[in-house]
Amino acid sequence: MIAIIGAGAWGTALAIQAHRAGRRVTLWVRDPARAAAMQASRCNDRLPGIALPAALRLTADAAEAMAGASLVVLVVPTQALAAVLSHLPPTAAPFLLAAKGVEQSSLRLPDEIVAALRPGSRTGILSGPTFAAEVAAGLPAAAVVASRDAALRDQVPALLGSANFRLYAGDDTVGVEVGGAAKNVIAIAAGAVIGAGLGENARAALVTRGLAEIARLAIALGGRAETVAGLSGLGDLLLTCTGAASRNFSFGLALGAGQSAQAVLSARKSVTEGVATAPALVARARAAGVEMPIAEAVARVLAGRESLAAAVERLMGRPRRAE
Ligand SMILES: NC(=O)C1=CN([C@@H]2O[C@H](COP(=O)(O)OP(=O)(O)OC[C@H]3O[C@@H](n4cnc5c(N)ncnc54)[C@H](O)[C@@H]3O)[C@@H](O)[C@H]2O)C=CC1
Numbered sequence: 636m637i638a639i640i641g642a643g644a645w646g647t648a649l650a651i652q653a654h655r656a657g658r659r660v661t662l663w664v665r666d667p668a669r670a671a672a673m674q675a676s677r678c679n680d681r682l683p684g685i686a687l688p689a690a691l692r693l694t695a696d697a698a699e700a701m702a703g704a705s706l707v708v709l710v711v712p713t714q715a716l717a718a719v720l721s722h723l724p725p726t727a728a729p730f731l732l733a734a735k736g737v738e739q740s741s742l743r744l745p746d747e748i749v750a751a752l753r754p755g756s757r758t759g760i761l762s763g764p765t766f767a768a769e770v771a772a773g774l775p776a777a778a779v780v781a782s783r784d785a786a787l788r789d790q791v792p793a794l795l796g797s798a799n800f801r802l803y804a805g806d807d808t809v810g811v812e813v814g815g816a817a818k819n820v821i822a823i824a825a826g827a828v829i830g831a832g833l834g835e836n837a838r839a840a841l842v843t844r845g846l847a848e849i850a851r852l853a854i855a856l857g858g859r860a861e862t863v864a865g866l867s868g869l870g871d872l873l874l875t876c877t878g879a880a881s882r883n884f885s886f887g888l889a890l891g892a893g894q895s896a897q898a899v900l901s902a903r904k905s906v907t908e909g910v911a912t913a914p915a916l917v918a919r920a921r922a923a924g925v926e927m928p929i930a931e932a933v934a935r936v937l938a939g940r941e942s943l944a945a946a947v948e949r950l951m952g953r954p955r956r957a958e
């Protein structure tokens with residue numbers, strides 16, 4: 636049995652995918668009223684038009700969700716992960732982490748949060764270019780499962796993969812997590828560039844230089860460049876910087892078109908991870924001695940310390956150097 640902790644768009648899509656892969660699945664819904672509404676309608680309003688399989692169990696009781704689980708998938712936003720984890724019952728099951736971000740209060744990546752709160756637990760990361768709605772609908776997608784635990788990184792693809800959902804195994808957890816966290820920040824910048832009418836050339840340059848700064852941080856933290864060139868890095872960066880369904884890209888698009896961050900966020904129910912992650916990513920990079928000019932520009936603009944026009948001017952005016 637697989638327990639999915641977090642019934643947002645991605646948690647629900649992963650629950651549907653795990654069911655498709657032949658697993659028994661229980662989905663934990665934080666809010667009991669929401670659990671009851673989902674039970675009654677057998678759908679989640681974050682995945683319009685997608686029916687929940689009849690065999691998918693829903694509960695607002697985390698202990699019930701995790702009883703007998705052989706894998707616990709954590710799919711709450713990064714900023715909520717520590718709080719959620721601290722309320723989960725003890726378990727011998729491994730954790731699979733699906734959040735993409737950096738915790739603001741501690742600058743930790745999701746795997747580091749779990750290591751601090753549940754020392755000794757077996758963990759893996761699931762990441763890649765995977766819009767929830769497409770995975771829920773059964774469209775083809777590929778992602779990576781990274782773990783330092785060789786048995787776990789072989790087991791998870793067998794548990795969650797199916798003909799439409801191809802999972803690769805990897806051991807570079809740092810490279811995978813840095814890619815997943817940082818691509819959301821770069822996607823905000825890409826959206827802003829398009830929203831402000833700066834053109835496709837500008838976006839292509841930004842995505843490419845964004846990839847370079849992601850690689851610098853991944854390597855500084857012990858990850859590998861080839862991981863950043865893979866599904867969880869370049870793959871997800873491409874999707875998030877070009878796909879209209881991306882919340883980070885569409886948030887940037889609205890900023891570029893002149894809306895305030897506050898106005899866009901307050902009209903949203905679902906998480907835009909890059910907003911909270913941007914300053915944390917920049918602080919983590921600084922602590923590692925790594926320059927991330929695009930992420931820094933996003934953090935400054937979001938904090939109201941720089942206009943978008945000034946950020947673009949600053950990026951274009953940086954000292955030239957070899958690519
Ligand atoms: N939606 C997508 O296409 C994908 C999302 N992800 C990642 O998965 C994570 C979750 O994203 P979504 O499910 O799309 O977000 P969402 O906004 O649709 O849902 C978030 C879920 O977390 C719960 N939650 C929110 N704040 C909470 C808190 N303070 N305490 C406890 N629970 C809380 C919500 O009730 C909801 O169930 C994010 O890190 C995201 O980057 C990864 C791959 C694809």
Ligand SMILES: O=C(CO)COP(=O)(O)O
Nearest residue numbers: 763764765766881882883
């Ligand atoms: O991580 C994602 C796709 O891989 C989802 O991106 P957004 O959070 O920007 O919608």
